[in-house]
Amino acid sequence: xxxxxxxxxxxxxxxxxxxxxxxxxxxxxxxxxxxxxxxxxxxxxxxxxxxxxxxxxxxxxxxxxxxxxxxxxxxxxxxxxxxxxxxxxxxxxxxxxxxxxxxxxxxxxxxx
Numbered sequence: 001x002x003x004x005x006x007x008x009x010x011x012x013x014x015x016x017x018x019x020x021x022x023x024x025x026x027x028x029x030x031x032x033x034x035x036x037x038x039x040x041x042x043x044x045x046x047x048x049x050x051x052x053x054x055x056x057x058x059x060x061x062x063x064x065x066x067x068x069x070x071x072x073x074x075x076x077x078x079x080x081x082x083x084x085x086x087x088x089x090x091x092x093x094x095x096x097x098x099x100x101x102x103x104x105x106x107x108x109x110x111x112x
Contacts, residue, residue, distance in 0.1 A: 009037045009044075 012033050019026065 007040070009040050012037050012040065 015033065017024070017026070017029060
């Protein structure tokens with residue numbers, strides 16, 4: 001992030017300028033400083049919201065990384081030692097695919 005800002009709202013509000021014979025209009029300076037203070041307030045609110053979103057996204061990211069690591073571990077464990085149920089499910093899937101292919105082949109043969 002960028003460095004620390006030099007001014008805050010209260011510093012701007014409390015700033016007193018020397019009045020000289022040919023000085024600036026105090027009311028113009030005050031109204032301009034009021035605009036600057038409004039902008040500072042807006043920037044502070046935006047920064048606060050963005051920091052909260054960053055923190056939330058970092059927590060979500062950490063949670064998802066942990067889940068990913070957990071799932072990768074499960075996948076490796078299943079690949080290393082497939083359970084009979086997993087093998088049976090794979091076999092059922094293969095049988096369904098074969099059945100679909102047989103149906104398609106019989107449709108093609110009927111069309112010819």
